[in-house]
Amino acid sequence: MKKTKTKEIALSSILTALTVVLGRLIMVPSPTGFLTLLDAGIYFTAFYLGSRQGAIVGALSGFLIDLFAGYPQWMIHSLIAHGAQGYFAGYTGSKRFLGLALGSVVMVAWYFLGSILLGQGLGAAIGGIAGNISQNFLGMLLGYLVFQGFKGLERWK
Numbered sequence: 001m002k003k004t005k006t007k008e009i010a011l012s013s014i015l016t017a018l019t020v021v022l023g024r025l026i027m028v029p030s031p032t033g034f035l036t037l038l039d040a041g042i043y044f045t046a047f048y049l050g051s052r053q054g055a056i057v058g059a060l061s062g063f064l065i066d067l068f069a070g071y072p073q074w075m076i077h078s079l080i081a082h083g084a085q086g087y088f089a090g091y092t093g094s095k096r097f098l099g100l101a102l103g104s105v106v107m108v109a110w111y112f113l114g115s116i117l118l119g120q121g122l123g124a125a126i127g128g129i130a131g132n133i134s135q136n137f138l139g140m141l142l143g144y145l146v147f148q149g150f151k152g153l154e155r156w157k
Contacts, residue, residue, distance in 0.1 A: 012056050015045045019061035024068065030131045033071055038062065039107075039139020040146070042086045046103075047147040051090030058086025077114035081107045085136075100140065108132045 019041025028035040038061060046054025062082030066074040085107040091099025111132050115125035 008053070011049070012045075012053050015041065015049075015053075016057050016060045016064070019045070019057055020064050020068070023061060023065040027069065028131075030128060033066075033074055033128075034069065035131045035135045036065065037135075037139065037142065038065055038082065039085070039136055040142035041139075042082055043089050043140050043143025044146045044150075045143075046086045046089035047143060048150060049090070050092070051087045051099075054086030054090035055083045056086070059083030073118055074114065077110060077117075081110035081114070084110070089140075104133070104136050104140070107136055 019038060022041050023036040023038035026037050041061060042054060042058040045057040059079045059082060062078030063075050066072065066078045085103040088099040088103035088106065091102075108129060111128055112125045115128055116122065
């Protein structure tokens with residue numbers, strides 16, 4: 001099927017909405033906010049559509065979930081952290097492992113920095129690291145499994 005700008009915008013919008021819903025479906029409180037399945041949607045998008053769309057869906061969904069969840073102070077931090085995460089995760093070929101590592105490090109590091117910038121203190125920032133790492137790797141695993149499922153479905157076309 002021919003790839004058009006309209007199709008790309010529509011697909012990105014749908015994936016952003018689904019990612020926000022996925023992120024709101026399960027929300028586990030943490031010392032610095034909450035942990036979600038948001039990353040699964042970001043990683044799926046990055047694997048399926050690449051860096052550009054991964055960054056767009058990551059940034060928008062991270063921003064929107066904080067808005068809807070009542071954490072507006074985190075919106076800009078989530079936009080940056082998850083946008084970069086989606087961008088790097090979209091690397092392909094021999095750079096895929098590097099992209100996953102960079103996406104993970106940037107997301108966790110930005111939330112660490114965000115905790116400090118928002119005045120939550122070093123203790124809360126350190127306390128948030130384990131949860132953010134867990135959220136990131138669970139999202140990576142789920143996003144990859146869904147991506148593999150979609151690749152399998154495409155073979156049946």
